[in-house]
Amino acid sequence: MPNKLTGHRAAFHAAAQSAREQRGTWRRLAVYPSVRGSRTTVGRISNGKADFAPQGSWEAYSAACDDGQAVWARYIGGGPRPAPMPDTMTVRVRYAGEGPKHEGVGVLTVTISTRCPRCGGPRGWDKVRPYRFTHHGERITVDAWKNPCGHEDVYAAVVAESRQEQRTTPVELIQDAYAAREIGVHASQAANLLVRNGYADAAALVRGEVKNRGGNLTTLQAVAFLQDLGGGC
Ligand SMILES: [Zn+2]
DSSP states (O other): OOOOOOHHHHHHHHHHHHHHHSTTOOEEEEEESSHHHHHHHHHHHHTTOGGGOSTTSEEEEEEEETTEEEEEEEEOOSSOOOOOOOSEEEEEEEEOOBTTTTBTOEEEEEEEESBOTTTOOBOSGGGOEEEEEEETTEEEEEEEOOOTTOOOOOHHHHHHHHHHHTTOOHHHHHHHHHHTTSSOSBHHHHHHHHHHTTOHHHHHHHHHHHHHTTTOOBHHHHHHHHHHTTSOO
């Protein structure tokens, strides 16, 4: 007598069947509360267990998503191997500038994951297209892409993500920008830089310290302050 599948297992089995019918298309098979659970499943898929036989006929990966760790897989058996998905993609994005006058509008080149941060699915990394526009008479070219999952990437979030991808700490970020003379002596510029790069918490700490010292805090004092707090957050 066949085992009666529980709801969770039945859904997993159905997703695997459907993925097998759409060879080469990445499908989300399951979401786990922990990395451990998702890695176990990725291992089973890679080893060709149960639904995923024979070994080598599936690719799978685990990625963070809104509600945990997602397992994505695609069936690649019975035909030529599709191009592998790279881990990262490098794209040009628009930096929106600062303040009401949008000063410093321009293009940033950033490296981000090829996985959507919302669902863990592949981004449209293989369909990146140039997007041209004019801003105050200046011609600007950035990159545009559409994610197959339907989640849209917002430029500000992409910039913040690229900083995390490179594991740049707030302290490193400020030091690099200061050395390159992208920011000046006053710590308020360091705080603005942190905000632009998605480090709102560190920026708030620096602004608080600027206030504590009656407005007299240099960029390098801000670095020392962040380091004292523990390795730059
Ligand atoms: Zn998505």
